[in-house]
Amino acid sequence: MPELPEVETSRRGIAPKLVNQQVRDVIIRQPALRWPITPSVTDLRGQTIDSIQRRGKYLLIYAATGCAILHLGMSGHLRIVSSDTPFKKHDHVAIVLASNDSLRFHDPRRFGALLWTTDDPLCHPLLARLGPEPLSRAFNADYLWQQVNHSRRTIKTLIMDGTVVAGVGNIYAAEALFLASIDPRKTAGNIDSDGSRKLVQAIKHVLKQAIKAGGTTLKDFLGSDGKPGYFKQSLQVYGRGGNPCFQCRNTLNEIRLNQRNTVFCSYCQR
DNA sequence: ATAATAACCTGAGGGC
DNA sequence: TGCCCTCAGGTTATTA
Numbered sequence: 378m379p380e381l382p383e384v385e386t387s388r389r390g391i392a393p394k395l396v397n398q399q400v401r402d403v404i405i406r407q408p409a410l411r412w413p414i415t416p417s418v419t420d421l422r423g424q425t426i427d428s429i430q431r432r433g434k435y436l437l438i439y440a441a442t443g444c445a446i447l448h449l450g451m452s453g454h455l456r457i458v459s460s461d462t463p464f465k466k467h468d469h470v471a472i473v474l475a476s477n478d479s480l481r482f483h484d485p486r487r488f489g490a491l492l493w494t495t496d497d498p499l500c501h502p503l504l505a506r507l508g509p510e511p512l513s514r515a516f517n518a519d520y521l522w523q524q525v526n527h528s529r530r531t532i533k534t535l536i537m538d539g540t541v542v543a544g545v546g547n548i549y550a551a552e553a554l555f556l557a558s559i560d561p562r563k564t565a566g567n568i569d570s571d572g573s574r575k576l577v578q579a580i581k582h583v584l585k586q587a588i589k590a591g592g593t594t595l596k597d598f599l600g601s602d603g604k605p606g607y608f609k610q611s612l613q614v615y616g617r618g619g620n621p622c623f624q625c626r627n628t629l630n631e632i633r634l635n636q637r638n639t640v641f642c643s644y645c646q647r
Numbered sequence: 648a649t650a651a652t653a654a655c656c657t658g659a660g661g662g663c
Numbered sequence: 664t665g666c667c668c669t670c671a672g673g674t675t676a677t678t679a
Contacts, residue, residue: 380672411655411674434673451673452657467657486656488673503675530650539674546672595672615672635651638670653677662668 379449381511381544382587383606384434387455390601391480392429394457395438399425399475401460407469411450411490414470418445418493421472432499433507433543443495446503450488456481457601480601507543511580516542518574525565525573532568533561534635536580545580547637548593548615553579555614560646561639562632586611614640 379387400421408414424440431437438445449455460479464471470482470491482491494501509515524541525532535541537550545553554561556579559572568576587593592606595616600606613623618631622642631640 383672409656448673450656451671484656485658486671486673488656490674528649534650537673548672593672649679651677651679654675655673657671659670660668661670663666 379434379453379592380546380549380587381431381434382549382584382590382608383592384436384449384544385431385588386592386600386606387449388429388431388436391455391457394476394478394601395426395472395474395480396428397425398478399423400440400472401475402471402473404471404473405469406464406471407467407487410469410484410487411448412492414491415493417443418491420493421445432504433510433539434546435498435504437498443493444498446490446492446494446498446501447482448490448503450484450486450490452486453482453484453489455601456483456603506540508539508541509543511542511544511584516577516581518570518577521577522568522570522573525568528565530565531561531634532559532563532565532576533637533639535565536576537635537637542580545584547639548595548612549580549583549587551615551640552583552613555641555646556583558646560643561634561641563647614642616640 403419403421405414421440427439429438436447457478457480460473460477467485468481468483472480528535533550536545557575587608590606590608591600593608594605614629617629618640620629622629625644627644629640630643
């Protein structure tokens, strides 16, 4: 479900309710996520939350003695509710605050994760190898040009590789390639420096616009306030296979690339 | 070393 | 209704 814009939307939604709040309780109802929830995440009890950061699609909840690392997987979302709100099916974790707000981690498919570390979370094995943040200056045309150089993979596969750039998933990879007029099947090594520049620009643009719209709600993504994101209306290709391209009116192609559904316009994207 | 694939789960939707 | 199949916004571990 959530790519970088949805995770950032969640971060912005929960941060005002969590930061500087004391944690009254941590309730783990279902520990069997992508990895077992680290039992010591209950160390948060009694501590004050210092800040909530994002790295790629990971949320980092910092407290004095450690940091909770949270990933929403494919189907996860976070909501802030009053702590007396009944649990729903697949509400796996609750972080209950002194304010009586409760952060609920809901994740039907359980591909998400909640880990606790007392080290620098950025050095955690899951985060240490992540590529640059797509919206940072480190992600620029020169960098991508270096990455595509000599790669035999398709360009879409490459930009979805978190070690190349963090947080670009299936929706925004497709959208960015359309904006950059690049065929997703193109071998990365055949992208020239101009293509790299356009693609970097397109990725930044589409992510920024999606964050502005509160993310993309396809079926079940909701912000922490329970409201959907509105970027779906702006999608140019994702989910539009068989429909006319908004630019040239030709029928959009739909193929499978690396076991992922991929939509593109074979006229506009070369 | 690089790249494809199998795996972790539930739920929705389509075909029969 | 229900059974079986396929597919879904992600990422690691395993295999080739």
